[in-house]
Amino acid sequence: MIVKIDKLSHEMRGITKIDNKITFIDNTLPGEVVNIKITKQKKNINEGRVISILEESKDREVPICPYYNECGGCNISHINYEKSLLYKKEIVKDIIKRYSNIEVNPEIISDNNKYNYRNKITLRVKNNKLSLIGESPINIDYCYLVNENINKIIKILNTIKLKEVEEVIIKGTTEIMVIIKGNIEEEELKSKLKGNVSSIILNNKKIYGKDYITIKVVDYTYAIYPESFFQVNTNMISKLYDKVSTYAGSGKSLLDLYCGAGTIGIYLSKNFNKIIGIEKNKDAIISANKNKELNNIKNIKFYCKEANQIEKIEEDVLIIDPPRSGLDKITIEKIMLSKVKKIVYVSCNPITLARDLNILKEKYTLKDITLFDMFPNTSHIESICLLEIMRNIWMREYNFLKESMKDLFEISL
Numbered sequence: 001m002i003v004k005i006d007k008l009s010h011e012m013r014g015i016t017k018i019d020n021k022i023t024f025i026d027n028t029l030p031g032e033v034v035n036i037k038i039t040k041q042k043k044n045i046n047e048g049r050v051i052s053i054l055e056e057s058k059d060r061e062v063p064i065c066p067y068y069n070e071c072g073g074c075n076i077s078h079i080n081y082e083k084s085l086l087y088k089k090e091i092v093k094d095i096i097k098r099y100s101n102i103e104v105n106p107e108i109i110s111d112n113n114k115y116n117y118r119n120k121i122t123l124r125v126k127n128n129k130l131s132l133i134g135e136s137p138i139n140i141d142y143c144y145l146v147n148e149n150i151n152k153i154i155k156i157l158n159t160i161k162l163k164e165v166e167e168v169i170i171k172g173t174t175e176i177m178v179i180i181k182g183n184i185e186e187e188e189l190k191s192k193l194k195g196n197v198s199s200i201i202l203n204n205k206k207i208y209g210k211d212y213i214t215i216k217v218v219d220y221t222y223a224i225y226p227e228s229f230f231q232v233n234t235n236m237i238s239k240l241y242d243k244v245s246t247y248a249g250s251g252k253s254l255l256d257l258y259c260g261a262g263t264i265g266i267y268l269s270k271n272f273n274k275i276i277g278i279e280k281n282k283d284a285i286i287s288a289n290k291n292k293e294l295n296n297i298k299n300i301k302f303y304c305k306e307a308n309q310i311e312k313i314e315e316d317v318l319i320i321d322p323p324r325s326g327l328d329k330i331t332i333e334k335i336m337l338s339k340v341k342k343i344v345y346v347s348c349n350p351i352t353l354a355r356d357l358n359i360l361k362e363k364y365t366l367k368d369i370t371l372f373d374m375f376p377n378t379s380h381i382e383s384i385c386l387l388e389i390m391r392n393i394w395m396r397e398y399n400f401l402k403e404s405m406k407d408l409f410e411i412s413l
Helices: 081-100 148-157 186-193 234-248 263-267 282-294 329-336 350-360 402-409
Strands: 002-004 014-018 021-025 033-041 045-055 107-109 120-126 129-132 165-172 176-182 199-202 205-209 213-217 220-224 251-257 272-279 300-304 317-320 342-347 364-372 382-389
Touching: 002 014, 021 033, 081 107, 081 350, 081 364, 107 234, 120 148, 148 165, 148 176, 148 186, 165 213, 186 199, 186 205, 213 234, 220 263, 220 282, 234 263, 234 317, 234 342, 234 364, 234 382, 251 263, 263 282, 272 282, 282 300, 329 350, 342 350, 350 382
Parallel strands: 021 045, 107 364, 176 199, 251 272, 251 317, 272 300, 317 342
Antiparallel strands: 002 033, 014 021, 033 045, 120 129, 120 165, 165 176, 199 205, 213 220, 342 382, 364 382
8 A cells, every 4th residue: 555654643653644544654754655554453543564665755864773673662763863853843842732732942952972872771581682672572782772881781691591581671881780680690690791790680689799880970970779760861961950950040949859869959959058859769769868978968858758748849949850641630739839939840751741731831931941852763852841930920829720620631642
């Protein structure tokens, strides 16, 4: 079946219509004429795959990764990089306009290095070799998205018997941690990796090296434990945090919700007299307190609890960096009832960001938004928003209607 691609979806999949039915086709670009095969048929949509490209877009490039068509990890490597940034920008603009009715024209910040930027990879085992997690596992010796030190470890591990290994996580930059679940010969593992890694964790037990590794960002050193979350693009972290710092400014007090390992709060510690970090993950709080110690920070306190368990918000500035699901109903209600004058919202999902902005706009004005290409060659994008309280609204008690908020949260995305 021959079709012409009309546009890209929010996931940067090609879209066309067949018999008035939207059809998604991976690895295609607007304007391309392609021969496809329908692979899935649902009530309202189809999915298809490309058999051949008959008319190619000038924005198409040949991916350098030999696993590109099978893995899906770098799903937009076929798009010219500069053009992919423009697509991402337009997608975010469209989502925010559609779901919050706010017009934006964000700057997008990127890095020259679109390969070998990731500081973490998760792998499985197939046929006694490490494999990428795709629709079907693909054996690899090299991944173009992760840094060279991680790729070195992948090659070494592929020389060891891995048949009974369930999962391998490799993380780090100059210091590398290897986390393995399953059965493996310990002595051979330590012998092969000794001198190449700083830590080996086998089935939740350290068998070699340190309890944690460190990553340095500008003047700060961060501890990364086995369960710690850390931004995967090391090269872009300082740019991201500098923008958060610019938006947050300085003042007496800062509340950092969903603080993770405390990385943002520590980066901003010179800007505020007092900082409170809230995070539900116990391992992340352990990392946060270790990071506080490593950097000799005295004005931060971290608490292990859900964001929606805070009694009230009294700080001058609020930073929120929620998971992809965005803010929950209780948390956003507490924000709306607070006297916070400035919010910095860090988001990895523009759809839930737009949903939350649609609620927050009743009290706060979106002053600026900046996009960060933290995940080159993928459809993902990081957004940072600066919101400021509307003039005079903080002087009166804000009577937020719960039923109205319920309706807003139930918008179909």
